[in-house]
Amino acid sequence: MSVSVLAKQLLDAVMFREIWNAMKVTFTHMFHRPITFQYPREERTIPDTHRGALALLRYDDGAERCVGCDLCEVACPSHCIKVVSTEDESLPLRRYASEFYIDITKCVFCGYCVEACPVNALAMTKMYEYSTHDKRTLLFDKKRLYEIGERFIEDAKKYLYAHNQEKNDQMFHDYRYFFPQSVLKPTQPLPPKHLT
């Protein structure tokens, strides 16, 4: 080792050069805009297409959209959905889901279930805060899913529009919203006599 190198090392040690170097980085950041996101206090703006917690939706009149067709269950690649459907005794022909479970721990947030849903009863929201001490609460049941749907209805609607699942036009409204009754076409202006 040469003398000059030794001298430089000695000088660095005496001058605390390493600390100066480090402090230089710190001090330059004092004049930057902060990058760290103050997460619990601040919230990020999330795009409409974001795939967050799943929600079940209702029609505007409060009726459940879900017809219990099990298609989401089939579409789900991680088998996290379970639907138990029955007939509504008071409304013959009306199929509905008496039980509906989504195991959100298994969910891979692919959004296939939303695509599969023929009545747009399922949607994804921007909600992602459901960490818990008890893993069992992550099996979302029907009640919880409707609660999410009610709280995040705006997110859910935006998700459906963003993914081209729903358009805000009359045809979609007629067809989707009164399933399984069908579209009343001009060829058939009024329901038949026996139904009125």
Add this chain to the structure above:
Amino acid sequence: MALKPATNPDVEAATIELSLDGRIVTAKDGVSLYDVIASTGNIVPAMCYHYTFDPFGSCGVCLVMVEGKKAPVRSCTAKATAGMVVRTEGDDLFQARKKAVEKHLSVHPLDCPVCDADGHCELQDMAFQHQVTTLANAKQKLIPEDTRSLVLDFNMNRCIACGECINVCKDVLMIDALQFMKKDGFTQVVAKGDVALSCEFCGDCLAVCPVGAITNKYSKYLYKPWQLKKTTTTCNYCGDGCQMYIETKDNEVVRVTSPLSWKNKWGDRAETAKGHGGICVRGRFGFQYIDSKARLRQPLVRRDGNLVETPWLETIHTVVERLAAIKAQHGPEAIGGLITARCSNEELYLFQKFMRAAIGTNQLDSSARYGHLNFVHAVQHALGIGRMMNDWEDITKAKTILLVGTNITETNPLTAVRVKEAIRVYKSQVIVVDSAQTNIATLASHPMLVAPGTEGLFIQGLVKSVLEQDLVDEEATSKHPQAFTALKQAASRVPLDVIAAHTGVPVEQIHQAAAIFAEAPRAIILCGEGIVRRTGGYRHVLNLVDLAWITGKLGRPGCGVNTITEEPNEQGAADMGALPECFPGQARFDDAGAREKFEKAWGAALPAAGSGASLMEMLKRCRSGHIKALYVIGENPLATLPSSVGVRAALENLELLICQDPFLTETAQLAHIVLPACTYAEKDGTFTNLEGKVLRIRQTMDPIGESLPDWHIMTAIANGLGYELPYESAQDIQNEIMKLLPGYYNLGQPRKISPKPESYLANGYAAEVRNRYRSDLKRKPASGGTARRSFTLLMGQVLYHSGKLSTQASGLIKILPNTGRLHMNARDLEQMGLGEGARVRVTSPKGSLELGVQADLTVLPGSCFFPEHFNEPQVKDLMPVEVDADTGVPYFKLAEVTIEKL
């Protein structure tokens, strides 16, 4: 359409040639063009076609081009003719078919997501196949759903008017419960007369519906077809042995479907002679007991008078200890066993091996004792064969069928469909001898209504009539002149007019029936519960053999004497030796060669030949205290036999009663130890059906609770007792049976058996026949008075139930609950001044009972009927019991009673 030549065994149709897509194809003259195309393996789409009935031609999809015609023709309704040039493919045909599919789809609701048929829908498949994506003029029918029927919902919005349901009901099943009706501007399928559907509820309409227009109420909206696990198995309700699919989801039975379906619509019409693939109401709608809440889930052991849930290991220890103690103290003769014929062949085999080798007793019996053994012993004795001689195909193609004492539509619905096909397709003459106006009697060409209990006497009348009219087959009788003379002498003892007076059938009609039977080239005798379960059953079966012998029907192809069985494996119980008289393979228990063979195979000394006891004898020994322990598998003698037999006293007298059953039956409630057994849906094995076909049952789901298959429990007990059984599955037992009875597992193709009456007719026939021909009936006292009259009380099966098991199936109970009412003829009700539901007192020598009455069109005047499946009220206790001297079969289905208005 005329009768297809392919289905007529007597007429050989001419062969024609036609050109299909440039290939020359040969076909039978008169066959539909669609069938010819399908027979080449080329599938033209069609929605209203099914091979089991004549083409209907409503869907308009099966279009083909025929040279010389401008427009495409429907191939199903077009007859194939010689020299036809046909094209089945091409873009024009594709477009024409697409148009037809669009036409159906434009009035079909697009509610696939909520439809039960979604994923199993022919219209969906067709729309996909023909790439229908847009519909120009869609409109909807908006018809409310018809939910009036008990088991089926009719959603006529989805109906495509293919008519398959109506055709299968009318043509194949001859029930004719459905029709088209123009209602609210649309053609709809409704029950005949537009009322709530009330039929046999076989559900074949549901099976053939290609869309979701007919849906099953019991499984509506519970599933999507792709979620279900489908297992092929054999039905365990009656002896027909129908193949069916149990469809389960997460260890729950969702529905039962049949091989008959719109999915397999292509087939040879002649093949339906072996069965059309449908199932009956019990099979299709009676599955709820499998995963019922009432199932036993844990072994129960009696402690301080109560049955307490106990772990398996402890229970088996208790069973083994107590059985070993009783055996050590009183010898193996203090132990007896009963098994139900709803167990598989393997279990029946293992049971008799367990009793004979592990315990060392021959006191064992099965529920075949209640009647089927009469037939088995009779034909074994006379002809050296132990089962019925004909199969379903023979029945279908018979020229004459003689049904004696059987309400076959209700007891064995699918064998009845064979008789119906014989009537409908093969135009056979059917003689029905029964004491009720049954469904098959209304369809038959020669219904003979006899007085209750005189079916056996009518057979004597037929034999006598054959002799008197000289319809005797010389070839058959001349070989055994001595026997023939003895028969003639014996038959001469009862004059024909006495028979006519007793049975209530005029002499001319008896002569006519005898002539029809004797002159037919293929004549089949089918006897049922009216023969084998009523007094003199054994003798009457032998009389039927006489009838077949003197008319030359024995050994002739397509002819024979047959019976029907009530439980799925009664034939198997006889074949597997679950009876004291026989070893497996129906070898006599006292036969030295057989004893040596089985002693060697089982490595154990067998009980002495004369020590065995059948059901009634065993109950007697229980009462006298000779039998200390009884092992009952699936049997319920307490609920089956009348109380006058003293079953309760017998069972209460026991030191140890072990009951092994899926349910806590009446007998099990008395037991000291109750072992939970699986039903047929939770285990593997085989059943032998009435034709002798060995049919597989397969495990469809995990056992409910901690229940175990019967063979598993028996193996555990035997191993505990020190008799090593190395079985790990039902297959191991099967392998052992295969070694001992080579050829028994016939893969559903039983060997044809030929009767050998020679030694029977040559030895001892004369002495025996003398006692068989007699009229042991007293004239019924004239039933005078209106307030109090004498009646004949019959107990029997009804269509919607089978044994006591079906009463655990909520679906069948919904169709037919226990009304607790006595079925009587409307005229009798009127004469006695009784209304529907009025109370009467029924008195028999065995006791008296108060119960309501209801009118029943099938019951004859002077008789009354109560279904044997229900014990509330205890009508069975009114029945006197008689035990057959030859076979030990208890008869308790008929009683003379007086009915008094209250």
